[in-house]
Amino acid sequence: MTERRITEPRFDTTIHAALRLQLCAMLAEVDAMDFAAAREDLDVSDSVLSKHVKVLADEGYVVITSRTSGGRARKRLALTRAGADAYAGHVAELRRLIG
């Protein structure tokens, strides 16, 4: 069953950058997502996505795990609880601003 918590609106400058906001929007709805899949869906280069993922990871919003599959290292991204709360708060604030 879908769990929805009451969220206090709070603008988050870390999340507000276009790509980070879109990445959080995707990660908020799933358990985890491969880096490659996120890059493909967001239609950006590896380096750009890496840079933004690092910003989110440094803030504790995203956790990165690595695993080997078919001899290739694959990175997987997941939103942390803090990240999910920050994203929900940011979206609530955007909605509040729109009115």
Next chain:
Amino acid sequence: MAQLAPGVANQARRVIARDDSADREDLRPAEALASTKAAREALVRRVNLPWMWHAVMAVGIFAVECFIVRNPVLGAVGGPAFIVAAVLVTRARERRIGVMSDITRGRDLDAQGWWMTGAAWAFLVLGLLLRERWELGALVAVAASAVTMFAIARRSNSRLIARIRDAE
């Protein structure tokens, strides 16, 4: 200097444009919300499974359940093995599409989903009870179980898609 094929050049231009806009922090609230919606639509395209996938799974379930009904002793081993195999296939599919959804945690399985799961098991038990007395009835019960499982899987996928689309 070697020229890029038109398709490759267009893709490169698009990625460069996206890379440039990725850093934008001056999004207006409406723009920001619209961008999250676009991202979620991309995710929907990724997790939206064709009905054929679930149909193949249902046929596999039907075959295993027929086996269980015909030979319950071997079925006691084969049944759990099939459940493990089904979970592994689901995980393999998730790895292929690159998205781990939490279907196994039941986020997209509501009360009706659990009720339907119970019905699928009940049909299997009915098949086992009927196996000695009415073979055709047992087969129909097993088929009903597989069809119910198919319906559960389709419903669960639809709910996942609806949840992603309706998310704030």
